[in-house]
Amino acid sequence: MSSGIGRTWRELRDRLAAAEIPTAALDAQLLVRHVLDLDATGLIASETDPFPGGKSEDLEALVLRRIAGEPIARILGVQEFYGLDFGLNAATLIPRPETEMLVDFGIEHLKSHPAPAVLDLGTGTGCIVLSLLANLPGARGWGVDISADALEQAQANAEALGLADRFVARHGSWFDPLGGEKFDLIVSNPPYIASATIETLDAGVKSFDPMAALDGGADGLGPYRIIAAKAREHLVAAGALALEIGFDQGHMVNELLSSAGFCEIAIAKDLAGHDRMVTARAPK
Ligand SMILES: C[S@@+](CC[C@H](N)C(=O)[O-])C[C@H]1O[C@@H](n2cnc3c(N)ncnc32)[C@H](O)[C@@H]1O
Known part of the structure:
Protein backbone atom coordinates (compact mmCIF):
# COMPACT_ATOMS: atom_id res chain seq x y z
CA MET A 1 0.00 0.00 0.00
CA GLY A 69 24.06 19.30 -4.27
CA GLU A 70 22.13 20.61 -7.28
CA PRO A 71 20.33 23.83 -6.29
CA ILE A 72 16.57 23.43 -5.86
CA ALA A 73 15.86 26.21 -8.41
CA ARG A 74 17.82 24.30 -11.10
CA ILE A 75 15.86 21.12 -10.36
CA LEU A 76 12.51 22.93 -10.47
CA GLY A 77 13.63 25.02 -13.49
CA VAL A 78 12.30 28.25 -12.00
CA GLN A 79 13.42 30.99 -9.61
CA GLU A 80 11.40 33.82 -8.12
CA PHE A 81 12.97 37.28 -8.52
CA TYR A 82 11.34 40.61 -7.75
CA GLY A 83 8.04 38.77 -7.19
CA LEU A 84 8.06 37.19 -10.66
CA ASP A 85 8.82 33.63 -11.79
CA PHE A 86 11.80 33.25 -14.14
CA GLY A 87 12.30 30.01 -16.05
CA LEU A 88 15.87 28.71 -16.12
CA ASN A 89 17.88 26.60 -18.54
CA ALA A 90 21.43 25.24 -18.41
CA ALA A 91 22.81 28.47 -19.93
CA THR A 92 21.26 30.86 -17.40
CA LEU A 93 22.49 31.91 -13.97
CA ILE A 94 19.97 31.40 -11.15
CA PRO A 95 18.89 35.00 -10.33
CA ARG A 96 20.18 36.10 -6.90
CA PRO A 97 18.24 38.25 -4.41
CA GLU A 98 21.03 40.85 -4.17
CA THR A 99 20.59 41.62 -7.89
CA GLU A 100 17.15 43.07 -7.03
CA MET A 101 19.08 46.21 -5.96
CA LEU A 102 19.61 47.06 -9.63
CA VAL A 103 15.86 46.85 -10.23
CA ASP A 104 15.12 49.10 -7.21
CA PHE A 105 17.62 51.65 -8.54
CA GLY A 106 16.19 51.50 -12.07
CA ILE A 107 12.58 51.96 -10.94
CA GLU A 108 13.54 54.91 -8.74
CA HIS A 109 15.58 56.50 -11.53
CA LEU A 110 12.98 56.04 -14.28
CA LYS A 111 9.64 56.27 -12.46
CA SER A 112 8.79 59.74 -13.74
CA HIS A 113 9.97 59.03 -17.32
CA PRO A 114 6.93 58.18 -19.51
CA ALA A 115 8.73 55.94 -22.02
CA PRO A 116 12.29 55.06 -21.01
CA ALA A 117 14.61 52.73 -22.93
CA VAL A 118 16.64 50.26 -20.85
CA LEU A 119 19.58 48.08 -21.88
CA ASP A 120 20.54 44.95 -19.87
CA LEU A 121 24.00 43.61 -20.76
CA GLY A 122 24.38 39.87 -20.01
CA THR A 123 20.65 39.45 -19.52
CA GLY A 124 20.60 35.69 -18.72
CA THR A 125 17.00 34.89 -17.70
CA GLY A 126 16.15 38.54 -18.37
CA CYS A 127 15.40 38.95 -14.66
CA ILE A 128 16.69 42.54 -14.36
CA VAL A 129 15.24 44.07 -17.50
CA LEU A 130 11.94 42.15 -17.35
CA SER A 131 11.40 43.14 -13.70
CA LEU A 132 11.96 46.75 -14.75
CA LEU A 133 9.45 46.42 -17.61
CA ALA A 134 6.90 44.84 -15.25
CA ASN A 135 7.17 47.86 -12.95
CA LEU A 136 7.52 50.63 -15.56
CA PRO A 137 4.55 50.25 -17.92
CA GLY A 138 5.87 52.74 -20.52
CA ALA A 139 9.38 51.27 -20.69
CA ARG A 140 10.99 49.27 -23.49
CA GLY A 141 13.89 46.93 -22.75
CA TRP A 142 16.77 45.40 -24.70
CA GLY A 143 18.53 42.28 -23.40
CA VAL A 144 21.95 41.28 -24.80
CA ASP A 145 23.68 37.97 -24.15
CA ILE A 146 26.63 36.08 -25.67
CA SER A 147 24.70 32.84 -25.12
CA ALA A 148 21.95 32.14 -27.67
CA ASP A 149 20.46 29.57 -25.28
CA ALA A 150 20.27 32.09 -22.43
CA LEU A 151 18.66 34.60 -24.76
CA GLU A 152 16.08 32.03 -25.83
CA GLN A 153 15.16 31.59 -22.15
CA ALA A 154 14.95 35.38 -21.66
CA GLN A 155 12.59 35.58 -24.65
CA ALA A 156 10.46 32.71 -23.26
CA ASN A 157 10.31 34.49 -19.89
CA ALA A 158 9.28 37.76 -21.58
CA GLU A 159 6.43 35.88 -23.27
CA ALA A 160 5.35 34.06 -20.09
CA LEU A 161 5.26 37.37 -18.21
CA GLY A 162 3.29 39.15 -20.96
CA LEU A 163 6.17 41.56 -21.64
CA ALA A 164 7.36 40.35 -25.05
CA ASP A 165 5.87 43.31 -26.91
CA ARG A 166 8.25 45.65 -25.03
CA PHE A 167 11.33 43.40 -25.02
CA VAL A 168 14.04 43.07 -27.68
CA ALA A 169 16.57 40.19 -27.41
CA ARG A 170 19.95 40.73 -29.11
CA HIS A 171 22.59 38.02 -29.45
CA GLY A 172 26.29 38.96 -29.21
CA SER A 173 29.04 40.39 -27.04
CA TRP A 174 28.19 43.41 -24.90
CA PHE A 175 27.50 46.38 -27.21
CA ASP A 176 28.35 44.57 -30.50
CA PRO A 177 24.77 43.58 -31.45
CA LEU A 178 23.45 47.12 -30.96
CA GLY A 179 23.15 49.75 -33.64
CA GLY A 180 23.00 53.43 -32.78
CA GLU A 181 20.37 52.92 -30.04
CA LYS A 182 20.65 55.21 -27.01
CA PHE A 183 19.29 54.28 -23.59
CA ASP A 184 18.07 56.13 -20.52
CA LEU A 185 19.50 53.39 -18.29
CA ILE A 186 22.08 50.64 -18.80
CA VAL A 187 22.09 47.84 -16.22
CA SER A 188 24.39 44.87 -15.99
CA ASN A 189 25.26 42.01 -13.69
CA PRO A 190 28.26 40.80 -15.70
CA PRO A 191 30.46 37.79 -14.91
CA TYR A 192 32.81 39.18 -12.25
CA ILE A 193 34.63 36.27 -10.62
CA ALA A 194 38.39 36.16 -11.26
CA SER A 195 39.13 32.97 -13.27
CA ALA A 196 41.44 31.52 -10.62
CA THR A 197 38.83 32.04 -7.85
CA ILE A 198 36.12 29.96 -9.54
CA GLU A 199 37.55 26.71 -8.13
CA THR A 200 36.95 28.06 -4.60
CA LEU A 201 33.21 28.75 -5.08
CA ASP A 202 30.50 26.59 -3.47
CA ALA A 203 29.84 23.35 -5.36
CA GLY A 204 26.24 24.44 -6.05
CA VAL A 205 27.58 27.48 -7.93
CA LYS A 206 30.67 26.20 -9.72
CA SER A 207 29.11 22.90 -10.78
CA PHE A 208 25.66 24.12 -11.80
CA ASP A 209 25.87 27.79 -12.86
CA PRO A 210 27.18 28.28 -16.41
CA MET A 211 30.86 29.30 -16.61
CA ALA A 212 30.06 32.15 -19.05
CA ALA A 213 27.94 33.70 -16.29
CA LEU A 214 30.72 33.58 -13.71
CA ASP A 215 34.14 34.05 -15.30
CA GLY A 216 35.16 37.71 -15.47
CA GLY A 217 38.68 36.99 -16.75
CA ALA A 218 42.06 37.09 -15.00
CA ASP A 219 41.15 39.80 -12.45
CA GLY A 220 37.34 39.58 -12.75
CA LEU A 221 37.17 43.11 -14.17
CA GLY A 222 37.26 42.36 -17.92
CA PRO A 223 33.54 43.05 -18.57
CA TYR A 224 33.63 46.30 -16.52
CA ARG A 225 36.49 47.61 -18.69
CA ILE A 226 34.43 47.10 -21.84
CA ILE A 227 31.25 48.51 -20.29
CA ALA A 228 33.05 51.56 -18.87
CA ALA A 229 34.73 52.26 -22.22
CA LYS A 230 31.59 51.95 -24.39
CA ALA A 231 28.54 52.75 -22.25
CA ARG A 232 28.59 56.51 -22.81
CA GLU A 233 28.17 56.02 -26.58
CA HIS A 234 24.86 54.28 -25.81
CA LEU A 235 23.51 56.54 -23.07
CA VAL A 236 21.44 59.69 -23.49
CA ALA A 237 22.82 62.85 -21.83
CA ALA A 238 22.67 62.31 -18.04
CA GLY A 239 21.65 58.68 -18.62
CA ALA A 240 22.33 56.27 -15.76
CA LEU A 241 24.42 53.14 -15.38
CA ALA A 242 23.96 50.50 -12.65
CA LEU A 243 26.41 47.62 -12.33
CA GLU A 244 26.44 44.73 -9.90
CA ILE A 245 29.94 44.16 -8.49
CA GLY A 246 31.82 41.72 -6.29
CA PHE A 247 32.30 42.80 -2.66
CA ASP A 248 35.92 43.92 -3.27
CA GLN A 249 35.52 45.53 -6.71
CA GLY A 250 33.93 48.89 -5.82
CA HIS A 251 37.14 50.88 -5.81
CA MET A 252 38.39 49.53 -9.18
CA VAL A 253 35.02 49.90 -10.93
CA ASN A 254 34.73 53.43 -9.54
CA GLU A 255 38.17 54.21 -11.08
CA LEU A 256 37.19 52.72 -14.45
CA LEU A 257 33.97 54.77 -14.60
CA SER A 258 35.59 57.96 -13.42
CA SER A 259 38.39 57.61 -16.05
CA ALA A 260 35.67 57.12 -18.68
CA GLY A 261 34.10 60.48 -17.70
CA PHE A 262 31.11 59.27 -15.65
CA CYS A 263 29.91 61.46 -12.79
CA GLU A 264 27.80 60.97 -9.61
CA ILE A 265 29.52 57.61 -9.03
CA ALA A 266 28.17 55.86 -5.93
CA ILE A 267 28.69 52.46 -4.36
CA ALA A 268 25.74 50.77 -2.59
CA LYS A 269 25.89 47.91 -0.09
CA ASP A 270 23.69 44.81 -0.06
CA LEU A 271 21.75 43.60 2.99
CA ALA A 272 24.81 41.68 4.20
CA GLY A 273 26.77 44.97 4.29
CA HIS A 274 28.96 44.15 1.25
CA ASP A 275 29.58 46.58 -1.61
CA ARG A 276 27.27 45.22 -4.32
CA MET A 277 26.31 47.90 -6.85
CA VAL A 278 27.99 50.86 -8.52
CA THR A 279 25.80 53.54 -10.07
CA ALA A 280 26.88 56.48 -12.19
CA ARG A 281 25.61 59.06 -14.65
CA ALA A 282 26.78 60.12 -18.06
CA PRO A 283 27.57 63.86 -18.26
CA LYS A 284 24.65 66.22 -19.11
C1 LIG B 1 26.26 36.93 -13.88
S1 LIG B 1 25.27 36.43 -15.25
C2 LIG B 1 23.88 37.53 -15.03
C3 LIG B 1 22.60 37.03 -15.62
C4 LIG B 1 21.38 37.88 -15.23
N1 LIG B 1 21.50 39.24 -15.73
C5 LIG B 1 21.20 37.89 -13.71
O1 LIG B 1 21.49 38.93 -13.09
O2 LIG B 1 20.79 36.86 -13.15
C6 LIG B 1 26.17 37.15 -16.60
C7 LIG B 1 25.56 36.97 -17.99
O3 LIG B 1 26.45 37.59 -18.93
C8 LIG B 1 26.49 36.81 -20.10
N2 LIG B 1 27.75 37.12 -20.80
C9 LIG B 1 29.00 36.63 -20.56
N3 LIG B 1 29.88 37.18 -21.43
C10 LIG B 1 29.17 38.03 -22.22
C11 LIG B 1 29.51 38.88 -23.30
N4 LIG B 1 30.77 38.96 -23.77
N5 LIG B 1 28.53 39.61 -23.87
C12 LIG B 1 27.24 39.53 -23.43
N6 LIG B 1 26.86 38.73 -22.42
C13 LIG B 1 27.82 38.00 -21.82
C14 LIG B 1 26.39 35.36 -19.59
O4 LIG B 1 25.98 34.48 -20.62
C15 LIG B 1 25.39 35.53 -18.45
O5 LIG B 1 24.06 35.36 -18.92
Whole structure:
Protein backbone atom coordinates (compact mmCIF):
# COMPACT_ATOMS: atom_id res chain seq x y z
CA MET A 1 0.00 0.00 0.00
CA SER A 2 1.40 3.43 -0.90
CA SER A 3 1.84 5.98 1.89
CA GLY A 4 0.03 9.31 2.06
CA ILE A 5 1.32 12.47 0.39
CA GLY A 6 1.88 14.16 3.78
CA ARG A 7 3.89 11.22 5.03
CA THR A 8 5.88 11.12 1.78
CA TRP A 9 7.09 14.69 2.04
CA ARG A 10 7.89 14.39 5.74
CA GLU A 11 9.97 11.26 5.15
CA LEU A 12 11.69 13.10 2.35
CA ARG A 13 12.34 16.07 4.66
CA ASP A 14 14.07 13.76 7.12
CA ARG A 15 16.13 12.20 4.34
CA LEU A 16 17.26 15.60 3.04
CA ALA A 17 18.04 16.76 6.59
CA ALA A 18 20.16 13.63 7.14
CA ALA A 19 22.01 14.58 3.93
CA GLU A 20 22.66 18.01 5.52
CA ILE A 21 20.49 19.96 3.07
CA PRO A 22 19.82 23.15 5.10
CA THR A 23 16.41 23.84 3.55
CA ALA A 24 15.22 20.23 3.92
CA ALA A 25 11.58 20.89 4.86
CA LEU A 26 10.98 23.49 2.16
CA ASP A 27 12.79 21.49 -0.50
CA ALA A 28 10.86 18.31 0.38
CA GLN A 29 7.57 20.15 -0.08
CA LEU A 30 8.72 21.81 -3.31
CA LEU A 31 9.87 18.52 -4.84
CA VAL A 32 6.63 16.70 -3.99
CA ARG A 33 4.58 19.65 -5.24
CA HIS A 34 6.60 19.74 -8.48
CA VAL A 35 6.15 16.04 -9.21
CA LEU A 36 2.42 16.12 -8.39
CA ASP A 37 1.82 19.59 -9.91
CA LEU A 38 0.34 20.94 -6.67
CA ASP A 39 0.48 24.46 -5.25
CA ALA A 40 1.08 25.04 -1.51
CA THR A 41 -2.63 24.84 -0.68
CA GLY A 42 -3.01 21.71 -2.81
CA LEU A 43 -0.26 19.99 -0.83
CA ILE A 44 -2.06 20.68 2.46
CA ALA A 45 -5.40 19.56 1.00
CA SER A 46 -3.83 16.29 -0.25
CA GLU A 47 -2.22 15.42 3.10
CA THR A 48 -3.99 12.06 3.49
CA ASP A 49 -4.33 11.17 -0.23
CA PRO A 50 -2.17 8.24 -1.33
CA PHE A 51 1.06 9.23 -3.11
CA PRO A 52 0.60 7.99 -6.70
CA GLY A 53 2.90 4.99 -7.17
CA GLY A 54 3.57 5.93 -10.79
CA LYS A 55 5.28 9.15 -9.64
CA SER A 56 7.73 7.54 -7.21
CA GLU A 57 10.55 7.15 -9.74
CA ASP A 58 10.20 10.76 -10.90
CA LEU A 59 10.42 11.97 -7.31
CA GLU A 60 13.38 9.75 -6.50
CA ALA A 61 15.34 11.06 -9.51
CA LEU A 62 14.87 14.66 -8.32
CA VAL A 63 15.73 13.78 -4.72
CA LEU A 64 19.02 12.21 -5.79
CA ARG A 65 19.90 15.39 -7.73
CA ARG A 66 19.18 17.50 -4.64
CA ILE A 67 21.24 15.22 -2.40
CA ALA A 68 24.10 15.54 -4.94
CA GLY A 69 24.06 19.30 -4.27
CA GLU A 70 22.13 20.61 -7.28
CA PRO A 71 20.33 23.83 -6.29
CA ILE A 72 16.57 23.43 -5.86
CA ALA A 73 15.86 26.21 -8.41
CA ARG A 74 17.82 24.30 -11.10
CA ILE A 75 15.86 21.12 -10.36
CA LEU A 76 12.51 22.93 -10.47
CA GLY A 77 13.63 25.02 -13.49
CA VAL A 78 12.30 28.25 -12.00
CA GLN A 79 13.42 30.99 -9.61
CA GLU A 80 11.40 33.82 -8.12
CA PHE A 81 12.97 37.28 -8.52
CA TYR A 82 11.34 40.61 -7.75
CA GLY A 83 8.04 38.77 -7.19
CA LEU A 84 8.06 37.19 -10.66
CA ASP A 85 8.82 33.63 -11.79
CA PHE A 86 11.80 33.25 -14.14
CA GLY A 87 12.30 30.01 -16.05
CA LEU A 88 15.87 28.71 -16.12
CA ASN A 89 17.88 26.60 -18.54
CA ALA A 90 21.43 25.24 -18.41
CA ALA A 91 22.81 28.47 -19.93
CA THR A 92 21.26 30.86 -17.40
CA LEU A 93 22.49 31.91 -13.97
CA ILE A 94 19.97 31.40 -11.15
CA PRO A 95 18.89 35.00 -10.33
CA ARG A 96 20.18 36.10 -6.90
CA PRO A 97 18.24 38.25 -4.41
CA GLU A 98 21.03 40.85 -4.17
CA THR A 99 20.59 41.62 -7.89
CA GLU A 100 17.15 43.07 -7.03
CA MET A 101 19.08 46.21 -5.96
CA LEU A 102 19.61 47.06 -9.63
CA VAL A 103 15.86 46.85 -10.23
CA ASP A 104 15.12 49.10 -7.21
CA PHE A 105 17.62 51.65 -8.54
CA GLY A 106 16.19 51.50 -12.07
CA ILE A 107 12.58 51.96 -10.94
CA GLU A 108 13.54 54.91 -8.74
CA HIS A 109 15.58 56.50 -11.53
CA LEU A 110 12.98 56.04 -14.28
CA LYS A 111 9.64 56.27 -12.46
CA SER A 112 8.79 59.74 -13.74
CA HIS A 113 9.97 59.03 -17.32
CA PRO A 114 6.93 58.18 -19.51
CA ALA A 115 8.73 55.94 -22.02
CA PRO A 116 12.29 55.06 -21.01
CA ALA A 117 14.61 52.73 -22.93
CA VAL A 118 16.64 50.26 -20.85
CA LEU A 119 19.58 48.08 -21.88
CA ASP A 120 20.54 44.95 -19.87
CA LEU A 121 24.00 43.61 -20.76
CA GLY A 122 24.38 39.87 -20.01
CA THR A 123 20.65 39.45 -19.52
CA GLY A 124 20.60 35.69 -18.72
CA THR A 125 17.00 34.89 -17.70
CA GLY A 126 16.15 38.54 -18.37
CA CYS A 127 15.40 38.95 -14.66
CA ILE A 128 16.69 42.54 -14.36
CA VAL A 129 15.24 44.07 -17.50
CA LEU A 130 11.94 42.15 -17.35
CA SER A 131 11.40 43.14 -13.70
CA LEU A 132 11.96 46.75 -14.75
CA LEU A 133 9.45 46.42 -17.61
CA ALA A 134 6.90 44.84 -15.25
CA ASN A 135 7.17 47.86 -12.95
CA LEU A 136 7.52 50.63 -15.56
CA PRO A 137 4.55 50.25 -17.92
CA GLY A 138 5.87 52.74 -20.52
CA ALA A 139 9.38 51.27 -20.69
CA ARG A 140 10.99 49.27 -23.49
CA GLY A 141 13.89 46.93 -22.75
CA TRP A 142 16.77 45.40 -24.70
CA GLY A 143 18.53 42.28 -23.40
CA VAL A 144 21.95 41.28 -24.80
CA ASP A 145 23.68 37.97 -24.15
CA ILE A 146 26.63 36.08 -25.67
CA SER A 147 24.70 32.84 -25.12
CA ALA A 148 21.95 32.14 -27.67
CA ASP A 149 20.46 29.57 -25.28
CA ALA A 150 20.27 32.09 -22.43
CA LEU A 151 18.66 34.60 -24.76
CA GLU A 152 16.08 32.03 -25.83
CA GLN A 153 15.16 31.59 -22.15
CA ALA A 154 14.95 35.38 -21.66
CA GLN A 155 12.59 35.58 -24.65
CA ALA A 156 10.46 32.71 -23.26
CA ASN A 157 10.31 34.49 -19.89
CA ALA A 158 9.28 37.76 -21.58
CA GLU A 159 6.43 35.88 -23.27
CA ALA A 160 5.35 34.06 -20.09
CA LEU A 161 5.26 37.37 -18.21
CA GLY A 162 3.29 39.15 -20.96
CA LEU A 163 6.17 41.56 -21.64
CA ALA A 164 7.36 40.35 -25.05
CA ASP A 165 5.87 43.31 -26.91
CA ARG A 166 8.25 45.65 -25.03
CA PHE A 167 11.33 43.40 -25.02
CA VAL A 168 14.04 43.07 -27.68
CA ALA A 169 16.57 40.19 -27.41
CA ARG A 170 19.95 40.73 -29.11
CA HIS A 171 22.59 38.02 -29.45
CA GLY A 172 26.29 38.96 -29.21
CA SER A 173 29.04 40.39 -27.04
CA TRP A 174 28.19 43.41 -24.90
CA PHE A 175 27.50 46.38 -27.21
CA ASP A 176 28.35 44.57 -30.50
CA PRO A 177 24.77 43.58 -31.45
CA LEU A 178 23.45 47.12 -30.96
CA GLY A 179 23.15 49.75 -33.64
CA GLY A 180 23.00 53.43 -32.78
CA GLU A 181 20.37 52.92 -30.04
CA LYS A 182 20.65 55.21 -27.01
CA PHE A 183 19.29 54.28 -23.59
CA ASP A 184 18.07 56.13 -20.52
CA LEU A 185 19.50 53.39 -18.29
CA ILE A 186 22.08 50.64 -18.80
CA VAL A 187 22.09 47.84 -16.22
CA SER A 188 24.39 44.87 -15.99
CA ASN A 189 25.26 42.01 -13.69
CA PRO A 190 28.26 40.80 -15.70
CA PRO A 191 30.46 37.79 -14.91
CA TYR A 192 32.81 39.18 -12.25
CA ILE A 193 34.63 36.27 -10.62
CA ALA A 194 38.39 36.16 -11.26
CA SER A 195 39.13 32.97 -13.27
CA ALA A 196 41.44 31.52 -10.62
CA THR A 197 38.83 32.04 -7.85
CA ILE A 198 36.12 29.96 -9.54
CA GLU A 199 37.55 26.71 -8.13
CA THR A 200 36.95 28.06 -4.60
CA LEU A 201 33.21 28.75 -5.08
CA ASP A 202 30.50 26.59 -3.47
CA ALA A 203 29.84 23.35 -5.36
CA GLY A 204 26.24 24.44 -6.05
CA VAL A 205 27.58 27.48 -7.93
CA LYS A 206 30.67 26.20 -9.72
CA SER A 207 29.11 22.90 -10.78
CA PHE A 208 25.66 24.12 -11.80
CA ASP A 209 25.87 27.79 -12.86
CA PRO A 210 27.18 28.28 -16.41
CA MET A 211 30.86 29.30 -16.61
CA ALA A 212 30.06 32.15 -19.05
CA ALA A 213 27.94 33.70 -16.29
CA LEU A 214 30.72 33.58 -13.71
CA ASP A 215 34.14 34.05 -15.30
CA GLY A 216 35.16 37.71 -15.47
CA GLY A 217 38.68 36.99 -16.75
CA ALA A 218 42.06 37.09 -15.00
CA ASP A 219 41.15 39.80 -12.45
CA GLY A 220 37.34 39.58 -12.75
CA LEU A 221 37.17 43.11 -14.17
CA GLY A 222 37.26 42.36 -17.92
CA PRO A 223 33.54 43.05 -18.57
CA TYR A 224 33.63 46.30 -16.52
CA ARG A 225 36.49 47.61 -18.69
CA ILE A 226 34.43 47.10 -21.84
CA ILE A 227 31.25 48.51 -20.29
CA ALA A 228 33.05 51.56 -18.87
CA ALA A 229 34.73 52.26 -22.22
CA LYS A 230 31.59 51.95 -24.39
CA ALA A 231 28.54 52.75 -22.25
CA ARG A 232 28.59 56.51 -22.81
CA GLU A 233 28.17 56.02 -26.58
CA HIS A 234 24.86 54.28 -25.81
CA LEU A 235 23.51 56.54 -23.07
CA VAL A 236 21.44 59.69 -23.49
CA ALA A 237 22.82 62.85 -21.83
CA ALA A 238 22.67 62.31 -18.04
CA GLY A 239 21.65 58.68 -18.62
CA ALA A 240 22.33 56.27 -15.76
CA LEU A 241 24.42 53.14 -15.38
CA ALA A 242 23.96 50.50 -12.65
CA LEU A 243 26.41 47.62 -12.33
CA GLU A 244 26.44 44.73 -9.90
CA ILE A 245 29.94 44.16 -8.49
CA GLY A 246 31.82 41.72 -6.29
CA PHE A 247 32.30 42.80 -2.66
CA ASP A 248 35.92 43.92 -3.27
CA GLN A 249 35.52 45.53 -6.71
CA GLY A 250 33.93 48.89 -5.82
CA HIS A 251 37.14 50.88 -5.81
CA MET A 252 38.39 49.53 -9.18
CA VAL A 253 35.02 49.90 -10.93
CA ASN A 254 34.73 53.43 -9.54
CA GLU A 255 38.17 54.21 -11.08
CA LEU A 256 37.19 52.72 -14.45
CA LEU A 257 33.97 54.77 -14.60
CA SER A 258 35.59 57.96 -13.42
CA SER A 259 38.39 57.61 -16.05
CA ALA A 260 35.67 57.12 -18.68
CA GLY A 261 34.10 60.48 -17.70
CA PHE A 262 31.11 59.27 -15.65
CA CYS A 263 29.91 61.46 -12.79
CA GLU A 264 27.80 60.97 -9.61
CA ILE A 265 29.52 57.61 -9.03
CA ALA A 266 28.17 55.86 -5.93
CA ILE A 267 28.69 52.46 -4.36
CA ALA A 268 25.74 50.77 -2.59
CA LYS A 269 25.89 47.91 -0.09
CA ASP A 270 23.69 44.81 -0.06
CA LEU A 271 21.75 43.60 2.99
CA ALA A 272 24.81 41.68 4.20
CA GLY A 273 26.77 44.97 4.29
CA HIS A 274 28.96 44.15 1.25
CA ASP A 275 29.58 46.58 -1.61
CA ARG A 276 27.27 45.22 -4.32
CA MET A 277 26.31 47.90 -6.85
CA VAL A 278 27.99 50.86 -8.52
CA THR A 279 25.80 53.54 -10.07
CA ALA A 280 26.88 56.48 -12.19
CA ARG A 281 25.61 59.06 -14.65
CA ALA A 282 26.78 60.12 -18.06
CA PRO A 283 27.57 63.86 -18.26
CA LYS A 284 24.65 66.22 -19.11
C1 LIG B 1 26.26 36.93 -13.88
S1 LIG B 1 25.27 36.43 -15.25
C2 LIG B 1 23.88 37.53 -15.03
C3 LIG B 1 22.60 37.03 -15.62
C4 LIG B 1 21.38 37.88 -15.23
N1 LIG B 1 21.50 39.24 -15.73
C5 LIG B 1 21.20 37.89 -13.71
O1 LIG B 1 21.49 38.93 -13.09
O2 LIG B 1 20.79 36.86 -13.15
C6 LIG B 1 26.17 37.15 -16.60
C7 LIG B 1 25.56 36.97 -17.99
O3 LIG B 1 26.45 37.59 -18.93
C8 LIG B 1 26.49 36.81 -20.10
N2 LIG B 1 27.75 37.12 -20.80
C9 LIG B 1 29.00 36.63 -20.56
N3 LIG B 1 29.88 37.18 -21.43
C10 LIG B 1 29.17 38.03 -22.22
C11 LIG B 1 29.51 38.88 -23.30
N4 LIG B 1 30.77 38.96 -23.77
N5 LIG B 1 28.53 39.61 -23.87
C12 LIG B 1 27.24 39.53 -23.43
N6 LIG B 1 26.86 38.73 -22.42
C13 LIG B 1 27.82 38.00 -21.82
C14 LIG B 1 26.39 35.36 -19.59
O4 LIG B 1 25.98 34.48 -20.62
C15 LIG B 1 25.39 35.53 -18.45
O5 LIG B 1 24.06 35.36 -18.92
